Amino acid sequence: MSKISPQTLSEAIQAVLKVDKERKFKESIDLQVNLKNYDPQKDKRFSGSLKLPNVCRPRMTVCLLCDLVHEDIAKKEGVPTMNQEELKKLNKNKKLVKKMCNQYDAFLCSESIIKTVPRLVGPHMHRMGKFPTVCS
Structure with a gap:
């Protein structure tokens, strides 16, 4: 594969x-970047997250799965939360987990309980693409 100039890429x-016609579904564009002489399994230099300058989805709803320490902080900020006891009430019930996943666009989770989440809710959150991201 050869190198592509920035001008060619932007064109x-x-x-x-360029809009050809109105479509009745949302389209997305994926950009794939391959790095020469780089093995992602061995070298983890590029792992991490990135903060975008503009908000992608302004009405995005997020739920925090947390322990009691983070729950108090999140409640003060007005962030919806669920603690371990509330997750235990779901009892791997597929319908309840699906209903919870449909309420929120994304989930964040405290480091202290991230390992217990799969046991409490089962594989359903992962199947729906809503498995929580760890926050500290």
Whole structure:
């Protein structure tokens, strides 16, 4: 694979974004980057998260799965929370977990309880693509 100039890349993106006709579904564009002479399994230099300058989804709803320490802080900020006791009440019930997943766009989880989440809710959150991201 050869190197692509930034101008060629921007022209290709503009051609893709050019509106041909109205579509009745949301479209997404994926950009795949391959690095030469880099093994992602051995070298973890590029792992991490990235903060975007603009909000992607302004009405995104997030729920915090947390312990009691983080629950008090989140309640003060107005963030919806669920603690371990509330997760235990779901009891791996597929319908209740699905209902919870449909209420929120994403889930964050305290480091202290992230290992217990799969035991409490089962594999259903992962199947729906809503498995929580660890926050500290």
